Amino acid sequence: MAKPTFQRPKGTADLLPDQTVKWQHVESTARLLFGDYNFKEVRTPIFENFDVFSRSAGDTSDVVTKEMYDFHDKGDRHIALRPEGTAGVVRAYVENKLYGPEFDKPYKTFYIGPMFRYERPQAGRFRQFHQIGVEAFGSKSPALDVEIIAMAIDFFKTLGLQNLKVAVNTLGDQNSRASYRQALIDYLKPHFNDLSVDSQARLEQNPLRVLDSKDARDQVFVANAPSILDYLSPEATEHWQQVQTILKALNIDFEIDATMVRGLDYYNDTIFEIMTVDDHLKGAATIAGGGRYSGLVSEFGGPETPGVGFGIGIERLISLLSAQQVAPANDNGLDFYVVNIGKETDVVATQIAQAIRSFGYVTERDYLGRSAKAQFKTADRHQAKYVVTIGEQELSDQVANIKNMATGQQQTVKLAELYTNLPTIVESEENKA
RNA sequence: GCGGUAGUGGUGAAGUGGUUAACACACUGGUUUGUGGAUCCAGCAUGCGAGGGUUCGAUCCCCUUCUACCGCCCCA
Incomplete structure (x- = not known):
């Protein structure tokens, strides 16, 4: 099963x-x-x-x-x-x-x-x-x-x-509509047998609907049907005129x-x-x-x-x-991607990612223990602007590498610096470009 | 409620009543072990919407059902 x-x-x-x-x-x-x-x-x-x-x-x-x-x-x-x-x-x-x-x-x-x-x-x-x-x-x-x-x-x-x-x-208004309704029924009744089946039913329940019919048989009669505009009460006429006046004014x-x-x-x-x-x-x-x-x-x-x-x-x-191609496109570009190499760097990778996010940068990392190359590929696919890399050596030195993906240039910064001053580092990178 | 068309992997799709279901894209891994967009190599549907039936045998034939798309009614 x-x-x-x-x-x-x-x-x-x-x-x-x-x-x-x-x-x-x-x-x-x-x-x-x-x-x-x-x-x-x-x-x-x-x-x-x-x-x-x-x-x-x-x-x-x-x-x-x-x-x-x-x-x-x-x-x-x-x-x-x-x-x-x-x-x-x-x-x-x-x-x-x-x-x-x-x-x-x-x-x-x-x-x-x-x-x-x-x-x-x-x-x-x-x-x-x-x-x-x-x-x-x-x-x-x-x-x-x-x-x-x-x-x-x-x-x-x-x-x-x-x-x-x-x-x-x-x-x-109510009165205009009632008298028009009757006029419409009077007009359509003689043609009852020539109307579409749907419209025959509509004539009983809601004759105005016949006007809306897309059936060619009905449209012949609709074309010459009396118009609601000729059955408006004085109040309804005034309202209708005023609507048109303001529409035109705008x-x-x-x-x-x-x-x-x-x-x-x-x-x-x-x-x-x-x-x-x-x-x-x-x-x-x-x-x-x-x-x-x-x-x-x-x-x-x-x-x-x-x-x-x-x-x-x-x-x-x-x-x-x-x-019409005016819908906004989904922008899933990343600001940062954190690449970590080796199991020992798993904890610090999250600490780094959290620190970067705290500055408001969109940040992602790898959760699957994949190779550095694979992580870089992912970073590239998501158009990450920067990649922060940390391996065992960096961890013991308390540093990390920040690579500008557009220029390919990489610099080493102290973790303490990254945690407190990242926006400054980013700013100076952007000024270079 | 009525009528029509369709349903194969993550995606686009080819395919035939009979051993391993093309091809492409995507994805994953690799090309000497820690660095990206190229190339090359490899992996990736025991499954062809679901349930029955016909058959020695069905993804391919028949029935039912579900869903999507299109039209009518109507509406946003």
Whole structure:
């Protein structure tokens, strides 16, 4: 019998050091930049009561009906791994009474962490994936919508991304949306039999989704479908106009995509997506999506409070970064490598390595008792700038050799000197070069 | 949930129903015993995702399963 082998769960990934540098870069950039916009980080549980998500995302959304990663725990509680970040943050906002008068409005926050959806993995899609998301509660200002879009773009530009497209649309307020919904149904009903099977179902549950269809049969009708823009209430129109005015004032390139619909049911008014026009990601071109919502906070028992936010897919973002070759490379160059020869020098080798590290130099040594030649090869492979060599003779003389790997020159220094004055020695070496 | 392609060592990969599973890279050791990037030499898969089956015999044929990749749905 072979030993049982273990594989990571379907749709998950192990991120190894050459990947984690990129992740750290993305995350630290987000923390820095979002901080500039005065957004503060929150960390909420990665699992919640199932109802937190089913209540917020909408019962007809695919996320709830088929993609929820849920289970019953030992206390028979119905738990779900979060499929997106907004619901948990809203829950926390209400539970911690962050709508209280002592908190700033809008309450601006961001989060970074794993999300889970039970679906078939494929390009840019995983069962555990990660999002950087932001939410701002308590203001209906269109300026906030735009600021959030601007912040996302700022973030991508800071990372060095190019070829991005910003698509914006409005869903209108509750009334606009309801009347548009009816208009759409009235328009599509006569063509029911010519629609794709998927769209026939969508027409019943969420007719706006038909607009999003990629099926050629549907697109024929979508092209001539009534536009949401013609059904906006005066308030919704004003909000929408103001969003565009500010976007233009900030010189943000955007296009209005009247057929854009977002997957989660809670959105209204402004929605947007940022996607790449690189064909690298193809089916996963959208790297950020978000919009304005209302009703969520009250749904969780808080006061009626508007919100705006977006989510960025970190996997997709990093894959784009790599494709556009703006991802940071892993730098595993060493400052020092300690070569020790003979078993007797094993203890002092560690003492030397520790002393060098205490000055802040990246230091490695050999732990396998290998030959001097082998140790030098390793030092070279790791591009060590200096190699410190110590053998039995040096040990009894209380000295060590420091070799500058670039020049090949080697000098002998007293151990006491190395322990106390290494930076000075290094400095004089660097001045020579 | 549906459809398609694939699965050989650390990596890239060749391969065939039948004795020792090419080649390359990487790695390790050596080229007179304490010093690096070159050359040369040597070592490195009882194993061909897993489990069954067919067969005298299977990495190569069949079934199941797992996983990855691609597409649909949907989405980050």
